Amino acid sequence: MKAYLHRRYRFSASHRLHSDQMSEEENRATYGKCNNPHGHGHNYVLEITVSGQVDPNGMVCNLVDLDGCVHREVVTLFDLENLNNRPEFRNCVPTTENLCAVIYDILKRKFSAAHLERVRLEETMKNSFEISS
């Protein structure tokens, strides 16, 4: 029996949306308040969905494994950090779209105990982004 398991995690980080390929005016026009040179922060909510057959222990995967992997490979990288200083964003703007894609790529490589279905990232209560397999 295939089931889908969803788990939510939280981390807080700051960022500034600014592209070196645009002029100052273009950056301001494109990113608005998010282009403030001093940056600003969010409490991100990360929702991970994995799927698989329910095993004889009644599990899609052991939550200890999923929690361990997400904390080790994602949360500790970004929690209480300035995303612009992270190597993942050396060549791309730390929008939540790009952050979602970075997290999806990390977990695709590092988590193998169940199939990674979806990474959904809430930047605020109003904005969320998701990438599905």
Add this chain to the structure above:
Amino acid sequence: MLYLTRKAEFSASHYYHNPELSPEENRRLFGKCNNPNGHGHNYVLEVTVKGEVDPRSGFVVDLKQLKEILNQEVLDAMDHRFLNKEVPEFSSQIPTTENLAIAIWNRLAPKLTTARLHRVRVYENHDLFVDFYGESS
């Protein structure tokens, strides 16, 4: 095709134990959830049914009937119960959130006549929930 979702809440206790494993393996695998005295959750259940809108009533499903089925099959059986000891499915299966979603699906699917069951979503808490779309998915 239209999808209608009805929410319900129930509170129950459970513990995780696989009799085929040693006590040490059970403790390692299930951690605190292996405590045989059990622990509890406020579960939130979302049942989604799908179907065509009846041109006479404008309904996908008779909500009164859906509520009665939910009450009878899920809430009466599981609310304020010890799942391992009082719900027959869990005399042979571990009452994880995964198996709970499957058990609720199996209870509801045969009872629904007008609309078909699309998804059973069970929240164990705000940060952990499981979806089951039936065996054929």
